[in-house]
Amino acid sequence: MSETQHKLFTLKFDIKNKLGNDTFETDAEERAHITIKPEICRDCPHKKCLYACPTRCYNLIDGEVKFQYEDCVECGTCFLVCDQGSVSWSNPQGSFGIKYQLG
Amino acid sequence: MEDVSDYDVYVIGGGPAGSSAAWYLADQGINVALIDRGKPIGSKNVSGGVLWGHDLKVLDEEWWKKAPIERAIISKKIGLLTEDKAMLFDWDFEEWGHEPYVGFSILRAKFDRWLAKRAQEAGADIYEGIAVDKLWIEKGEVKGIVQAGDKFKSKAVIVADGANSRILINSGLLTKPFSQNDFYLGIKEVLTLPEETIEERFGLNSEEGTAFEFILGGLPKNIVAGGFLYTNKRSLSLGVVVDLDTLPLGIHSYDVFEYYKQHPKIKRLIKDAKEEEYAAHFVPKGGLHMMPPLFGNGYVVVGDAAALCFSNGLVINGNGPAIRSGIEAAKVVSEAIKIGDTSSKFLSKYATSLKSTYVLENLIRFKNVEKFKDNPRIYSTYTPFILNFSEKLLREENKPREHLVKLLKQELKEAGINSIKAAIDLSGVRYL
Numbered sequence: 001m002s003e004t005q006h007k008l009f010t011l012k013f014d015i016k017n018k019l020g021n022d023t024f025e026t027d028a029e030e031r032a033h034i035t036i037k038p039e040i041c042r043d044c045p046h047k048k049c050l051y052a053c054p055t056r057c058y059n060l061i062d063g064e065v066k067f068q069y070e071d072c073v074e075c076g077t078c079f080l081v082c083d084q085g086s087v088s089w090s091n092p093q094g095s096f097g098i099k100y101q102l103g
Numbered sequence: 104m105e106d107v108s109d110y111d112v113y114v115i116g117g118g119p120a121g122s123s124a125a126w127y128l129a130d131q132g133i134n135v136a137l138i139d140r141g142k143p144i145g146s147k148n149v150s151g152g153v154l155w156g157h158d159l160k161v162l163d164e165e166w167w168k169k170a171p172i173e174r175a176i177i178s179k180k181i182g183l184l185t186e187d188k189a190m191l192f193d194w195d196f197e198e199w200g201h202e203p204y205v206g207f208s209i210l211r212a213k214f215d216r217w218l219a220k221r222a223q224e225a226g227a228d229i230y231e232g233i234a235v236d237k238l239w240i241e242k243g244e245v246k247g248i249v250q251a252g253d254k255f256k257s258k259a260v261i262v263a264d265g266a267n268s269r270i271l272i273n274s275g276l277l278t279k280p281f282s283q284n285d286f287y288l289g290i291k292e293v294l295t296l297p298e299e300t301i302e303e304r305f306g307l308n309s310e311e312g313t314a315f316e317f318i319l320g321g322l323p324k325n326i327v328a329g330g331f332l333y334t335n336k337r338s339l340s341l342g343v344v345v346d347l348d349t350l351p352l353g354i355h356s357y358d359v360f361e362y363y364k365q366h367p368k369i370k371r372l373i374k375d376a377k378e379e380e381y382a383a384h385f386v387p388k389g390g391l392h393m394m395p396p397l398f399g400n401g402y403v404v405v406g407d408a409a410a411l412c413f414s415n416g417l418v419i420n421g422n423g424p425a426i427r428s429g430i431e432a433a434k435v436v437s438e439a440i441k442i443g444d445t446s447s448k449f450l451s452k453y454a455t456s457l458k459s460t461y462v463l464e465n466l467i468r469f470k471n472v473e474k475f476k477d478n479p480r481i482y483s484t485y486t487p488f489i490l491n492f493s494e495k496l497l498r499e500e501n502k503p504r505e506h507l508v509k510l511l512k513q514e515l516k517e518a519g520i521n522s523i524k525a526a527i528d529l530s531g532v533r534y535l
């Protein structure tokens with residue numbers, strides 16, 4: 001069987017659908033704890049952030065990598081997989097961000 | 104943090120490592136503050152969730168009778184999964200079901216809140232919902248902490264901020280920069296199911312729990328990943344651990360989780376369970392190569408921040424080492440405060456004492472375990488081979504059977520397995 005027929009390629013679901021189950025405390029001032037530098041992303045050879053982020057905060061829109069921090073669960077993955085120096089990463093201010101009820 | 108008077112010790116992070124340290128210090132009468140960015144404490148934290156062992160006994164002889172534990176683990180299952188096949192080894196240990204027990208499933212948001220509360224009851228001051236920026240360092244000496252740009256003085260600091268230690272990064276205290284080779288990404292979902300259904304489905308009595316771990320074999324592009332399933336009182340903790348380094352472009356990390364969740368074997372186990380919460384968090388691969396310095400002038404590092412998490416490919420044990428390292432650090436720090444010497448030389452006693460515990464002992468003894476468990480052929484070649492071979496072996500058909508050896512040879516050839524290479528790979532089992 002060829003690799004591309006593997007079930008992993010044919011899953012149909014949208015991760016965003018289950019993020020509604022999570023609790024977030026949003027920063028009214030909308031301070032982003034993560035930022036990217038678009039000019040670096042433009043020339044990025046792999047754009048691995050698009051795939052590695054477990055909540056799909058990185059999306060390719062009209063050929064450009066766009067980041068939204070709203071669903072971020074603060075795992076740190078994007079900072080690790082970006083070897084181009086585009087991601088500035090810090091913890092959200094105070095207790096803003098993900099609030100696990102179970103963990 | 105305006106009215107904060109100076110403390111003897113700041114503990115940054117209220118996971119199992121930090122709260123255990125703060126509890127111990129408070130018991131010793133040390134003036135200690137525990138600061139956590141979660142509000143309430145625990146709301147940023149995730150684990151699979153089994154807490155193995157009794158490291159907490161030092162703090163409370165009968166801790167588990169008071170802690171919000173889910174179930175006592177009485178059986179263990181380790182399996183191999185490929186796209187349409189599954190194989191499971193299943194162990195029941197009667198002695199695991201009795202005091203003193205060997206492990207408990209836990210949900211960290213509840214558990215960590217309880218642990219921090221115990222530290223508070225012992226006399227620690229707790230600050231929730233506050234993220235510390237970094238350590239306050241002058242001339243190579245840690246003087247205290249920096250929070251929102253302000254400096255707060257202390258005699259010593261315990262760094263317990265977990266796997267993604269921004270404190271060590273921001274303070275320039277890592278030995279080498281973080282790399283995707285050093286971490287797994289853990290993705291987890293809690294699924295609710297009635298208590299009776301869990302007990303019936305998994306063959307458990309009330310209060311009893313079970314732990315599954317799987318090798319996810321035959322994934323495309325040599326992805327290295329494992330799965331787990333633990334039973335809680337009224338829910339299941341289901342998750343995968345993905346080697347980020349092997350995650351290919353085009354496949355999302357959460358696809359691996361969803362694939363696992365939709366595997367026929369798993370589907371039956373989680374039937375009718377309702378999605379409750381989705382989470383993702385780093386798991387340090389652990390090991391000496393990625394360990395930051397464990398101490399310096401005026402500070403020590405504990406738990407995941409120090410990469411003390413242990414994993415041999417079949418279990419992740421980070422909660423226990425976090426607690427133990429927190430306690431070992433607190434013992435040395437409390438002594439240091441009492442005699443007024445928090446120099447690097449004195450605090451080095453922490454590393455020495457850790458070496459005499461299972462925490463560092465395991466990491467040293469198993470330092471080559473990566474070689475075995477991250478060998479992609481275990482996942483991409485041998486797991487599918489074992490399942491395909493056993494399927495042919497076990498299948499009863501109304502035609503003559505092949506001899507075992509002939510079938511094995513045929514199958515090895517078909518799977519393209521080079522027996523010399525396989526022998527070398529499997530000799531890696533000695534690292535486990």
Ligand SMILES: Cc1cc2nc3c(=O)[nH]c(=O)nc-3n(C[C@H](O)[C@H](O)[C@H](O)COP(=O)(O)OP(=O)(O)OC[C@H]3O[C@@H](n4cnc5c(N)ncnc54)[C@H](O)[C@@H]3O)c2cc1C
Nearest residue numbers: 116118119120140150151153235265289406407421422425
């Ligand atoms: C999916 C998954 C499954 C796992 N399964 C298991 C398992 O079954 N068994 C097991 O033993 N281990 C398991 N582990 C590992 C275990 O979770 C960790 O080893 C353990 O949590 C480490 O504890 P810690 O106290 O060092 O860090 P953490 O638990 O990460 O705690 C760090 C704390 O620091 C706080 N913090 C962080 N930064 C700051 C800051 N700047 N200022 C203030 N506070 C801060 C955080 O809010 C948090 O409370 C698993 C991990 C994952 C991700």
Ligand code: SF4
Nearest residue numbers: 041044049082084086
């Ligand atoms: S990996 Fe880094 S540089 Fe590349 S697209 Fe993502 S954020 Fe930009």
Ligand code: SF4
Nearest residue numbers: 053072073075076078
């Ligand atoms: S920290 Fe994790 S969840 Fe947040 S954007 Fe980065 S990868 Fe996504």
